[in-house]
Amino acid sequence: MIAMPRAGRRTAQVAATGLVLLVFLAVLAPYVAPYGVDTIDLAHRRAAPSPLHWFGTDELGRDVLTRVLFGARISLAIGLVSAALSAAIGVTVGAMAGYFGGATDAFLMRATDAMLSVPRLPLLMIAAAVLAPGVPLLIVLVGAAGWMETARVVRAEVQSITTRDFVAAARALGGTATRVLLRHVVPGVVPTAAVSMTLAVGRGILLESALSFFGVGVQPPAASWGNMLYQAQTTMSSEPWLALFPGAFIFGTVLCCNVLGDSPSVGSRDPRTGV
Amino acid sequence: MSGVLSFAARRALQVVPLLLIVSLLIFALVHAAPGGPLSLYLDNPNVRPEDIERLRGQMGLDQPLPAQYVAWLRAFVAGDWGYSYADGRPVMDRLLERVPATLQLVGISTLVAVIAAIVVGLLSSAHRGFDRATTIAAVAGISLPVFWLGLVLQLVFSNALGWLPSSGRSSFGGTDWLDRVAHLVLPATVLAAAHAAAWSRYLRTSMQQALREPFITGARSRGVSERRIITRHALRNALLPFVTVVLLDASMMASGAVVTESVFAWPGVGGLFTEALAKRDYTVLMAFLMCGSVAVAVLNLVADVAVHALDPRTRGES
Numbered sequence: 001m002i003a004m005p006r007a008g009r010r011t012a013q014v015a016a017t018g019l020v021l022l023v024f025l026a027v028l029a030p031y032v033a034p035y036g037v038d039t040i041d042l043a044h045r046r047a048a049p050s051p052l053h054w055f056g057t058d059e060l061g062r063d064v065l066t067r068v069l070f071g072a073r074i075s076l077a078i079g080l081v082s083a084a085l086s087a088a089i090g091v092t093v094g095a096m097a098g099y100f101g102g103a104t105d106a107f108l109m110r111a112t113d114a115m116l117s118v119p120r121l122p123l124l125m126i127a128a129a130v131l132a133p134g135v136p137l138l139i140v141l142v143g144a145a146g147w148m149e150t151a152r153v154v155r156a157e158v159q160s161i162t163t164r165d166f167v168a169a170a171r172a173l174g175g176t177a178t179r180v181l182l183r184h185v186v187p188g189v190v191p192t193a194a195v196s197m198t199l200a201v202g203r204g205i206l207l208e209s210a211l212s213f214f215g216v217g218v219q220p221p222a223a224s225w226g227n228m229l230y231q232a233q234t235t236m237s238s239e240p241w242l243a244l245f246p247g248a249f250i251f252g253t254v255l256c257c258n259v260l261g262d263s264p265s266v267g268s269r270d271p272r273t274g275v
Numbered sequence: 276m277s278g279v280l281s282f283a284a285r286r287a288l289q290v291v292p293l294l295l296i297v298s299l300l301i302f303a304l305v306h307a308a309p310g311g312p313l314s315l316y317l318d319n320p321n322v323r324p325e326d327i328e329r330l331r332g333q334m335g336l337d338q339p340l341p342a343q344y345v346a347w348l349r350a351f352v353a354g355d356w357g358y359s360y361a362d363g364r365p366v367m368d369r370l371l372e373r374v375p376a377t378l379q380l381v382g383i384s385t386l387v388a389v390i391a392a393i394v395v396g397l398l399s400s401a402h403r404g405f406d407r408a409t410t411i412a413a414v415a416g417i418s419l420p421v422f423w424l425g426l427v428l429q430l431v432f433s434n435a436l437g438w439l440p441s442s443g444r445s446s447f448g449g450t451d452w453l454d455r456v457a458h459l460v461l462p463a464t465v466l467a468a469a470h471a472a473a474w475s476r477y478l479r480t481s482m483q484q485a486l487r488e489p490f491i492t493g494a495r496s497r498g499v500s501e502r503r504i505i506t507r508h509a510l511r512n513a514l515l516p517f518v519t520v521v522l523l524d525a526s527m528m529a530s531g532a533v534v535t536e537s538v539f540a541w542p543g544v545g546g547l548f549t550e551a552l553a554k555r556d557y558t559v560l561m562a563f564l565m566c567g568s569v570a571v572a573v574l575n576l577v578a579d580v581a582v583h584a585l586d587p588r589t590r591g592e593s
Binding site: 116 | 281282289292293294296297300301304305307308414415417418419420421422423426427429430434526529530533534537548549552553555560563564568571572575
């Protein structure tokens with residue numbers, strides 16, 4: 001289990017429960033959602049929240065609760081898979097830079113610095129506008145834009161592990177670089193990488209929703225929390241529920257991730273996290 | 276002092292290859308579009324194929340990519356940023372005229388966030404109960420989607436209560452300063468919120484580290500008041516990493532400005548970016564990203580040099 005020094009065990013449990021519940025609801029969306037995701041009901045367009053439609057309906061009479069649940073599928077999938085991708089790239093880059101040092105380190109860290117100095121959201125917005133991605137490519141883009149923080153913390157961790165005696169011993173026994181890295185060094189960075197990945201899930205969800213909010217992410221009629229907000233923007237003053245509920249779900253989910261990953265602003269935090 | 280200067284010079288030299296990588300990345304991205312930068316015209320039935328060919332020749336898009344890259348980079352460094360596809364005006368003019376509005380918004384937001392972060396950070400390192408409350412508030416603040424916070428604040432303060440204007444930099448024809456301040460309140464709050472949350476946490480962490488130092492125990496044993504220990508002894512030590520983080524967060528400020536300016540129709544550079552994005556105005560987009568990256572790289576450089584100059588402890592390794 002990840003140590004949670006600051007958030008407190010209780011808070012972390014609440015956050016974990018919330019996330020697990022949301023994943024369940026998302027997976028079971030076709031069964032638990034009260035209406036069909038694309039069921040148009042023109043007689044009940046723009047209906048305010050009521051016992052019949054807990055979160056109200058949109059301009060086509062589609063049930064907002066249903067669409068929020070289906071949106072959770074896309075948002076969570078993008079958040080989780082892109083975070084896994086970021087973690088994979090970040091651990092690889094960080095471990096190689098930290099272990100080999102020298103020119104490898106210099107090159108990889110320059111590349112990391114370069115990626116960090118491009119404002120992330122505008123870069124992704126251009127990439128999404130240019131490539132007009134479907135969900136799989138969107139996951140790759142978000143994942144490829146988020147590995148730098150992991151690479152940095154993993155590199156620092158690997159540097160300190162590499163100086164330890166058991167690594168020297170493994171080398172002395174004739175272990176190849178690959179073997180020493182994979183068997184002795186990388187297992188040591190798993191906790192760090194796990195924390196970093198938890199934070200990356202929240203960041204990925206925020207990035208996806210921001211891209212969709214600007215109309216270059218997940219395209220309608222598919223529902224994602226971000227593109228629901230995008231569509232809600234114009235009629236927000238008359239139908240505020242269209243904007244309130246999807247946004248509240250983004251907020252709640254990212255909050256749970258950040259509580260679990262123990263707020264990105266503490267301890268060894270790299271200051272350049274987040275959207 | 277010469278040590279600091281040579282450090283600054285060496286650090287500045289590192290920025291050059293970094294910006295080269297960035298420029299390659301941006302160039303490759305824009306040319307990855309099917310049809311390249313002219314893809315918008317390809318979809319437009321009113322633009323004849325021969326016109327596209329003519330444009331292609333005029334803009335050098337028929338050259339091999341490496342040649343195009345070199346030509347583009349050379350022109351960019353020389354200050355020739357090309358012309359906007361949308362209205363044919365020079366890109367540099369379009370960007371520069373938007374800079375004051377953005378500087379105003381980002382400047383005020385940074386100031387507000389820094390002050391809030393220092394107040395909250397100091398109070399939470401002094402009072403345990405206050406610390407618990409601000410921990411929750413800060414994690415919540417970091418998790419808020421900026422655009423949603425903007426929409427909700429518009430909903431409450433503009434639509435429901437009618438206290439504040441929801442968009443623009445001033446009312447139509449309005450020139451008095453009260454009107455301008457009223458327009459600034461909501462966007463500045465939104466842009467400042469997330470940073471205030473993150474920075475206050477950071478300051479609190481470095482305050483706690485400072486408070487564990489032996490010289491604090493020394494001060495306590497001399498009978499220095501707790502208030503003075505926090506505001507004088509600990510804060511002075513915690514302030515340097517804090518300032519560094521504020522400077523390093525410039526990249527996030529740029530992303531935040533794009534979102535905030537778009538939600539509040541603030542006529543700044545970020546708003547120009549979203550307009551250009553909608554029109555696939557690639558010359559403007561490329562110039563925006565390049566300028567953003569240069570600004571971030573320069574601020575990071577300033578942060579590094581400042582730390583090096585002000586804190587002798589960091590000079591060990593070089």
